[in-house]
Amino acid sequence: MTDPTAPTAQPLLDVSTAPLPTQRTLKMRRNIPFQLVRFVAFDLRIMRMVLKGHKGDAH
Amino acid sequence: MADVVVLGAGVAGHTAALHLKRLLGKEHTVTVVTPNSQWNWIPSNIWVGVGDMPAEKVLFPLADVYRKQKIEYLQAKAVAIHPDGSETDPRPFVDIEYTGQGRAGEPGTVHYDYLINATGPKLRFEATPGMGPGGYTHSVCTADHATHAAHALEASIAKMRAGERQTLVIGMGHGTCTCQGAAFEYVFNVDHTIRQAGVRDLATIVYLTNEAALGDFGVGGMVFDQEGFQTTSELWTKSLFRERGVLAIVGAHVERVEDGVIHYETLDGTKHSLAFDFSMLIPPFGGVGLKAYARDGGDITDTLFAPSGFMKVDADYTPKPYEQWKATDWPSTYEVPGYRNLFAVGIAFAPPHAISKPLKTPNGTAIAPAPPRTGMPSGVTGKAAAITIARRIKNPDAPAEPASMAHMGAACVASAGTGLTKGSAAAMTMLPVVPDYDRYPTGRDVRETRGELGLHGHWVKLMLHYLFLYKAKAKFGWPLIPE
DSSP states (O other): OOOTTSGGGSOOOOOTTSOOOOHHHHHHTTOHHHHHHHHHHHHHHHHHHHHHHSSTTOO | OOEEEEEOOSHHHHHHHHHHHHHHGGGSEEEEEESOSEEEOGGGHHHHTTTSSOGGGGEEEHHHHHHHHTOEEEEEEEEEEETTOOSSOOSOEEEEEEOSTTOTTOEEEEEOSEEEEOOOOEEOGGGSTTOSTTTTOBOOSSHHHHHHHHHHHHHHHHHHHTTOOEEEEEEESSTTOOOHHHHHHHHHHHHHHHHHTTOGGGEEEEEEOSOSSTTOTTTTOOEEEETTEEEEHHHHHHHHHHHHTOEEEOSEEEEEEETTEEEEEETTSOEEEEEOSEEEEEOOEEOOOOEEBOTTSOBOHHHHBOTTSOBOOSSOOOOOOGGGOOGGGSOSSOEETTEEEEEEOGGGBOOSSOSSOOEEOTTOOEEOOOOOOOSHHHHHHHHHHHHHHHHHHHOTTOOOOOOOTTTOOEEEEEEEEOOTTTOEEEEEEESSSSOOTTTOTTSSOTTTOEEEEEHHHHHHHHHHHHHHHHHHTTOTTGGGSOO
């Protein structure tokens, strides 16, 4: 009989249909030149958001 | 000369104090009252909690910074506010109790012309029996808690190295918790640390959360525009859980924790028990328990504070169903009604309602993530209150600087593992924090609401760590670093 306190006996969320990243995506997530570009892009996005959205009355 | 007092020296209070001194100069006094002697960059506690960073790297003594900035510093906790003074003393003041500086336990009073309440949260471990450092689970809410969590995690890894299977449960310790991002970060950092130790096959990692769906983060989830398609933070987050083999239980309210067993209820009303070897559960937050008194000594705590202990500001607190919630319910000036010289910022202000849809189990148990006010919103609201005060000292009729969470954006960089070449993080931006369905079909600007996973996210989080510690130390050029 399964132990009712075991992780397998819990109401676990089914994530089996969630998309898995491809090998290429996983590789790109660690590809230094590509990630450098993403780093700059993300920093620019934060700065744009700061300029645009940190003014509390911005519309 | 005006006296400005700031209660609390977390992100909101410390930001407010630094900006106040910058804006007011020598002519006026700025006094910070905080029970802590050190400033803590809390987002990096995650790395302390997995043993990747010593606590000293996320802390620094406040006294040195305040001395250099000529900010008065009282190591004390605020006990009560007298916004109209008393019958014998017409000036508004705050009752305090010293916690350090050689005066621990000694009572005192601090008078003010302007007051900012930035007292942050009380960590309410007591809301769930058996939870917290005094019970059977760990926390990463303070650097000290995180250090203890790291030692316990290390012990668990040692057991796995000896061939013993371990169940690690990380998540939210109550149905009304906020700060899901911290638990999300911690679960993936633990996963990363265990992988690095080469024993991932012996670990069952469970994320136990009060979010009704993964990717909710207490902000009702996000809709991203990705490569020409609109996708949700739920799908994106589920993908990460599947990829990393982390199990998830959603819509859970932890009822109590016993030695090695967590008892919880889920949204369908069923009750469950989960055995664990290591657990880190975030507690629910409440106000710090400040009292307020009228001039005649009458208790006006219920007028100034919500039942949660957070301070009421210029929000619309009319109780209304989720379907009628509006972005305009959220405060803009953080001014306490009836007092143009009193503000509550950061976690200390009472939100008008949650952001995520509040739910109840058939047994009546609330499973309702509270709205986050940490990080960027804390800093921005602290700065806005400082600007308002600086304006009003020059001109008492000056308008307040607005900073509504229904207009401002925020970045959330959730670490998923450290390492300059092996680290990763989920880097998200959202604009605005509080969704506005009148302005955007998805509640937020899809051009600015984005999520990306990768090594660059870790670099961003590391950059923010050094940048915000530099800023908090008020080093050269600090005002140029945005909140």
